[in-house]
Amino acid sequence: MAENSSHALRTPLGRVRGLGSARSGTHHWWMQRVTSIALLPLTIWFVLSMIGLAGTTYLETLLWIATPLNAVLLVALILLTFHHMAAGLQVVIEDYVRNEFARIATLLVVKGGCALLALACGFSVLRIAFAL
Template sequence: MAKNPSHSMRTPLGRVRGLGSAKSGTTHWWMMRVSSIALLPLLLWFVFSIFGLLGASYAEARAFVAAPVNAVLLLLLIGVMFHHMAHGLQEVVEDYVRAELPRLFGILLVKAACLLLALISAFSVLRVAFT
């Protein structure tokens, strides 16, 4: 392989051929599609649940979240939603932040914030369900 690829006469395809597959190259793109499809029924369920929770008292809201089916679906929604959100916001950072370090820290910040918010939400659901 040439020391400076930009001076090489070889095509980009020729340079990478034989170096193995891209492995997780399409994972980000694919998971955005999978999570978006999963979110469609989850959000419909969530919106209909909110209709029942409008103006709910503290006890009513706790009873709703603590119900096994609702707790599991809420945890599923939290997991899929924050996964989709983290990966979507990562695309925004990758598109608009050019410099290497700010881009790296931007992506790490997005991932950390989404993980933190997901854990707060999931812990809250579990706490309501188990107390």
């Protein structure tokens, strides 16, 4: 009873917050939804922009990337895409890779790869934006 009374004032939500297999509650799941909603308009903007850029010269492409609005939206697209991609691939790996060592190794490689690709893309956009 003593143990129960110390929790008496906590709501059911308060008790389960921060629990779950990774002690992060629903954070992973929720961030996947948040990034997916943000990626909806960003990806459609990106696809339409790529159609507009088809067949343009190197300089025209650089000038398009370097526009402040385009550079900011590109960096946002990059950060959200690789966050969403890492979160999605993590779930797929956790579901299908049974062996614990292989699972952790694959997760580390994939997460590291996502971070590196995001840095490479972000750095490229910023380099072009600051150079022009």
